[in-house]
Amino acid sequence: MQELTNEYLQEAIEDSRPFASSGSVNMTIPQFDETMKDYLGISIITTDGECFSAGDTNQYVPMQSTSKIIGLMLALQDFGKERVFQTVGMEPMGDFFNSISQLESYDTHKPFNPMINAGAIAVAALIKGQNAEKRFDRYLKFLRQITNNHELEMSEEVYQSEKANGARNRSLAYFMHSTGTLVSDVEDALDLYFRMNSVMMCGHDFARVGLFLAKGGLDLDTGEKLIPSHHLRTVKAIMMSSGMYNSSGHFAVEAGFPCKSGVSGSIIGSIPGRMGLGIVGPAIDEKGNSTAGGALIKKLSQDLELNMFGVE
Numbered sequence: 001m002q003e004l005t006n007e008y009l010q011e012a013i014e015d016s017r018p019f020a021s022s023g024s025v026n027m028t029i030p031q032f033d034e035t036m037k038d039y040l041g042i043s044i045i046t047t048d049g050e051c052f053s054a055g056d057t058n059q060y061v062p063m064q065s066t067s068k069i070i071g072l073m074l075a076l077q078d079f080g081k082e083r084v085f086q087t088v089g090m091e092p093m094g095d096f097f098n099s100i101s102q103l104e105s106y107d108t109h110k111p112f113n114p115m116i117n118a119g120a121i122a123v124a125a126l127i128k129g130q131n132a133e134k135r136f137d138r139y140l141k142f143l144r145q146i147t148n149n150h151e152l153e154m155s156e157e158v159y160q161s162e163k164a165n166g167a168r169n170r171s172l173a174y175f176m177h178s179t180g181t182l183v184s185d186v187e188d189a190l191d192l193y194f195r196m197n198s199v200m201m202c203g204h205d206f207a208r209v210g211l212f213l214a215k216g217g218l219d220l221d222t223g224e225k226l227i228p229s230h231h232l233r234t235v236k237a238i239m240m241s242s243g244m245y246n247s248s249g250h251f252a253v254e255a256g257f258p259c260k261s262g263v264s265g266s267i268i269g270s271i272p273g274r275m276g277l278g279i280v281g282p283a284i285d286e287k288g289n290s291t292a293g294g295a296l297i298k299k300l301s302q303d304l305e306l307n308m309f310g311v312e
C-alpha cells in the first residue's frame with residue numbers, strides 16, 4: 001500500500017489535474033472566474049491527528065451542497081430519525097440534484113433524499129430556531145465546533161447571488177408547500193438554505209467535517225461528543241447512497257466511502273476510523289461534481305486502500 005505523504009499527494013494532484021479540462025466553473029459564484037478551472041487542492045486529516053495537504057489548499061470556496069450534511073445532522077439532533085424521514089426520503093435518485101419532476105411523481109410528494117436540493121430545503125425547514133437568522137446562528141456555531149475554525153463566515157456576496165439565482169430552489173420550496181411537505185414559512189426555509197450554502201471554507205475545513213464523521217462526532221479539540229453515533233451512521237449512509245447525486249453509484253464503486261460534493265467543486269470524504277478528506281477543484285461536470293476531484297478520489301481510494309467494501 002502507498003504511504004500517505006505530502007509528496008505522494010502532490011503527485012496525485014498532478015495526475016488528476018488534467019481532468020479539470022472536461023469540467024466548467026460555476027459562474028454564479030461571485031468569487032469564481034475561468035482562471036480557477038485548473039485549481040485543485042486536497043487536505044487529509046487522519047484519526048490520529050496527522051495532517052497532509054497538497055495543491056491549492058488555501059482556496060476558500062462556498063460550501064454549496066456540502067452544507068446539506070450539516071443541515072441533516074442538526075435536523076436529526078432536533079427531531080430524531082423517524083420525524084426527519086417522515087418529511088424526506090432516504091432513497092437515491094437518478095435525476096439531477098435540482099430536479100422538480102420527481103416531487104410530482106413520487107407518491108407521497110416527499111423529496112427522494114436530503115442530499116438533493118428539494119430534500120435539503122425541506123430539512124432546513126425543520127431546523128429549530130425563531131427565524132432564519134437565529135437558525136443560521138445555530139448552524140454556524142455547530143460548523144465552527146466541528147471544524148474548530150471559529151473564523152468561518154457566510155459570504156454576503158455569495159448569499160446575494162444565491163438569492164438572485166434561486167428561482168429553481170424557490171419553485172421547489174413552493175411546490176413542496178403546496179403538497180404539505182414543507183409546512184413552515186417558505187421564505188424563511190429558503191433564506192436559511194441560501195445562507196447555509198454561502199459559508200466559505202478551505203480544504204482543511206472540509207477535511208475536518210469528514211474527520212468529524214469518521215471519528216464518532218467528537219469535538220476534535222475538547223473530545224466532547226457533539227452528536228450521537230447513530231445519527232452519524234445515518235448521515236454517512238445517506239452520503240454513500242446519494243451524496244454525489246446521480247453519480248453516487250459510480251462513487252460507491254470507485255471510491256467506496258461516503259462523499260458529499262458541492263457545485264463549488266468541493267468534496268468532503270469520510271473514511272470511518274481512518275481519515276477525513278477535503279477537496280477543492282472548481283471545474284465540475286453536468287451532475288455538479290468536481291471532475292479532477294473525482295479522479296483524485298478514485299486514485300486515492302486505490303493507492304491508499306480506502307474502499308470500505310474491501311481491497312484486493
Ligand code: GLN
Pocket residue numbers: 064065066097098117162169197261262263264288
Ligand atoms: N447553491 C446550489 C443550489 O442550491 C447548490 C447546489 C449544489 O451544490 N449542488 O442549487
